[in-house]
Amino acid sequence: MPDLGVPTEATSSGVALPDDLSEVLSPRWLSEALGTRFPGIEVTAVVPGPVVSRVSTNARFRVECAGGTPDGLSPYLCAKGYFGDVGRPARPAGVPETSFYRDLAGRTGVRTLRSVFADVDTRTGQNIVITEDVVAEGATFLDGLTDCTPDQVADSLDQLATLHAATWADPSLADAGWLRSRLETYLLGRGLPEIAGNFGCAIGARVPDETRDAERLVASYRALAAQTPGAAPWTVIHGDPHIGNVYRDDAGRPAFLDWQLVQRGPWYIDVGYHLASALTVADRRRCERDLLAHYLDRLKAGGVDAPHPDQAWNDIRRGILHGFYLWAITLKVDPAITTALLERLGTAAADHDVFASVGQ
Numbered sequence: 203m204p205d206l207g208v209p210t211e212a213t214s215s216g217v218a219l220p221d222d223l224s225e226v227l228s229p230r231w232l233s234e235a236l237g238t239r240f241p242g243i244e245v246t247a248v249v250p251g252p253v254v255s256r257v258s259t260n261a262r263f264r265v266e267c268a269g270g271t272p273d274g275l276s277p278y279l280c281a282k283g284y285f286g287d288v289g290r291p292a293r294p295a296g297v298p299e300t301s302f303y304r305d306l307a308g309r310t311g312v313r314t315l316r317s318v319f320a321d322v323d324t325r326t327g328q329n330i331v332i333t334e335d336v337v338a339e340g341a342t343f344l345d346g347l348t349d350c351t352p353d354q355v356a357d358s359l360d361q362l363a364t365l366h367a368a369t370w371a372d373p374s375l376a377d378a379g380w381l382r383s384r385l386e387t388y389l390l391g392r393g394l395p396e397i398a399g400n401f402g403c404a405i406g407a408r409v410p411d412e413t414r415d416a417e418r419l420v421a422s423y424r425a426l427a428a429q430t431p432g433a434a435p436w437t438v439i440h441g442d443p444h445i446g447n448v449y450r451d452d453a454g455r456p457a458f459l460d461w462q463l464v465q466r467g468p469w470y471i472d473v474g475y476h477l478a479s480a481l482t483v484a485d486r487r488r489c490e491r492d493l494l495a496h497y498l499d500r501l502k503a504g505g506v507d508a509p510h511p512d513q514a515w516n517d518i519r520r521g522i523l524h525g526f527y528l529w530a531i532t533l534k535v536d537p538a539i540t541t542a543l544l545e546r547l548g549t550a551a552a553d554h555d556v557f558a559s560v561g562q
Contacts, residue, residue, distance in 0.1 A: 212323045212324050212325035212326070213321045213322065213323050213324070214304070214321055214322075215235075215238045215319070215321045216238075217234050217235050217238060217319075217321060218323075219283070219321060219322075219323045219326070219328040219329070219330050220328075220330075221285060221286070221290075221326070221328065222285060222286075223253070223259055223261060223281075223283070223285050226261070226281050226283060226330065227248050227250060227261065227263055227281070228248065229244075229245040229246055229247060229248055229265075230245075232245040232248065232265060233245045235319045235330075235332065236265075236275070236318060236319060236332070238319060239275075239318050239319060240272045240274070240275055240318075243267055243272055243275075244267060244268040244269075245265050245266070245267055246266050246267060246268050247265070247266040248263050248264070248265055248266075249263060249264040249265075249266070250263050251263050251264065251335075255285075255288075255289075256534075257284070257288060257289055257292045257295075258282055258283065258284050258289060258292065258295075258296060259282065259283060259284070259285050259289060260280060260281070260282050261280065261281045261282075262278070262279070262280045262335050262337070262338075263278075263279055263280075263281070264277050264278050264279070264338075265277050265279060275318060276334040276335065276338070276339070278334065278335035278338035278339070279318065279332055279333065279334060279335055280315075280332070280333050280334070280335045281330060281331070281332045282296070282330065282331050282332075282333075283296070283328065283329065283330040283331075284296055284328065284329065290327075293326075293327035293328055293329060294327060295462055296329045296462065297322050297327070297329050297380055298380045298381070298461065298462060298463070298464045298465065299329075299331065299460070299461040299462045299464065300320050300321065300322050300329035300330070300331045301320075301322060301329075301378075301380040301381075302380075302461045302464045303315075303317035303320040303331050303333070303461070304317070304320035304321060304322070304331075305378075306369075306375075306438070307461075309368065310364065310365050310368040310369060310438070311364050311368055312361050312362075312364050312365040312368070312458065313361050313364075313451070313455060313456070313457035313458070314457050314458050314459060314461070315333035315334065315336060315457070315459050316333060316334045317331055317332065317333050318332050318333065318334065319331070319332040320332070336449060336451060336452075336457075339451070339452050340451075340452035341449050341450060341451050341452060341457075342449060342450045343446075343449045344445050344446060344448045344449060344450070345445065345446045345536075345539055346444070346445060346446055346479070346538075346539035346540070346542040346543040346546075347538060347539060347542055348445055349482075350445060350480045350481060351485075352481065352485055352488075352489040352492075352493060354456065354480075355476070355477070355480045355481055355489075355493060356493055356496050357455065357456050358443075358448055358456040358458075358476065358480065359473065359476065359477075359493060359496060359497040359500065360500050361456060361457065361458060362440065362443065362458075362469075362472050362473060362476060362497065363497050363500035363501045363503075363504060364500075364504065365437075365438060365439075365440065365458075365472075366437040366438070366439070366469045366472070366501060366504075366506070367437075367500075367501055367503075367504025367505060367506045368438075368504065369437050369438035370435060370437045370504075370506050371434075371435045371436060371437065372437075372438075375438060375466070376466075378466075381438060381464065381465050381466045382465060382466065383430055383431040383465055383466055383467055384441075384463070384465050385423075385426065385427035385430050385431075385467075385524070386427040386428070388423075388427070388527070388528065388531070389420070389423065389424060389427060392531045393420050393531060394416055394417065394420050396530070396531045396532075396533055397416040397419055397420065397527075397530040397531055398416040399533075400530055400531075400532075400533075400540070400544065401414045401415075401416055401530070404537075404541065405537050405540050405541045405544060406530075406541075406544050406548070407541075408541065408544070408545035408548070408549075409544050409545065409548030409549070410548055410549055410551075410552040412552045413526070413548045413549075413551040413552045413556075413557070414548065416530075418557055418562060419526070419527060419530055419557075420527075421562050422523060422527075422556070422557045422560050422562040423523065423524075423527040425560035425561060425562055426520055426523055426524065426527075426560050429560060430467055430468065430471070430520075433467070433468040434468075435468070436466045436467060436468060437466070437467070437468070437469050438464065438465070438466060439464070439465060439466070439467040439468070439469065439471050439472045440458055440461065440463065440464060440472050441461075441462075441463025441464055441465050441467070441471065441472070442460065442462070442463040442475075442528065443458060443472050443475055443476040443479075444475065444476070444479040444480070444525060444528075444529070444543060445476075445479050445480040445543075446539065447459055447460045448480075468517070468520075469501070469509075470514070470517040470518045470520055470521045471520065471521045471524050472521060473494065473497055473518055473521055474517075474518035474519065474520060474521020474522040474523075474524070474525070474550075475521045475522065475524050475525030475528075475547075476521075476525075477490050477493060477494070477518065477521075477522075477550075478521075478522045478525055478526075478546055478547050478550035478551075479525055479529075479543055479546055479547060481546070482546070483545070483546060483549045483550075486546070486550060487553065491515070494511070494514055494515065494518060495511060498511060498514055516559070518554070519554040519555070519556045519559035520556070520559050520560065522547060522550045522551050522554055522556050523551060523556040523557070523559065523560065525543075525547050526544075526547040526548060526550070526551045526556065529543045529544050529547055530544065530548075
């Protein structure tokens with residue numbers, strides 16, 4: 203076996219994590235990595251597919267195995283990691299997502315990508331997750347321009363309730379470092395200039411006047427970030443559940459992906475954000491109370507003493523603020539998508555007076 207220069211004890215699986223994508227896509231390394239889940243597997247060939255590389259790299263591929271693909275493994279897979287001079291500095295951003303797939307996704311029951319390998323190298327910071335390629339299985343990825351009906355959003359709220367109920371104040375997760383609250387980090391390196399730029403051009407033109415205030419938004423989010431770590435009860439939240447982080451599987455059922463912002467936090471961070479991003483302004487105004495009641499019912503069905511509806515209605519304002527801020531600082535996304543989501547979230551922020559929810 204080639205020496206990759208990384209001690210295997212640095213990973214929980216005992217598999218060294220390569221720094222180079224070509225090594226990840228080698229039959230030798232894939233046999234070792236997939237062998238942790240499918241003992242005895244021998245990958246004989248790898249057929250590369252599309253690769254999307256920005257900071258992280260996502261590579262789709264197909265494997266061929268001696269004796270055929272093992273039962274329970276799709277031959278169509280996708281690897282995500284941080285490679286080379288561009289990806290290496292950003293590796294810490296991938297640790298929560300990889301840890302989620304490795305340690306938590308299966309036990310929550312939330313519908314998401316099925317991971318067949320995930321690990322973090324504690325020495326180099328490299329983290330690699332391999333999931334089944336749901337696109338090859340007929341899944342459809344959504345974005346901010348996707349039309350979602352209230353019934354479809356009810357289904358995706360079911361998934362958030364599943365996640366939240368399964369992890370509600372779970373003492374086994376209380377000290378997991380990769381789940382620490384991280385809202386304050388989204389104020390570092392980005393903020394007022396990016397928001398002012400978006401609000402001052404066509405991207406933010408449909409944000410209502412009362413919420414198109416960059417300085418007040420930053421101050422409000424700073425207050426939210428300071429208040430959130432002590433908010434109780436906490437659960438494990440997705441952290442970024444906008445509609446573009448949802449896909450529909452081959453049966454049309456919603457599922458969540460892109461777990462980079464997974465962390466401990468109050469349920470309403472997810473629910474307020476999702477409601478305001480997934481629906482048109484008109485549909486949200488018409489259905490949001492009913493959809494919130496639906497989420498609370500599903501939370502109760504999961505064994506949780508759910509918040510009172512009046513308290514929950516007040517609380518989701520903070521989730522709307524969270525989503526509004528994240529999209530207000532967004533630069534490297536199709537402007538049409540950013541425009542649509544800023545209109546939805548900014549209008550919801552105005553409707554709910556979200557700045558007042560944190561005392562601003």
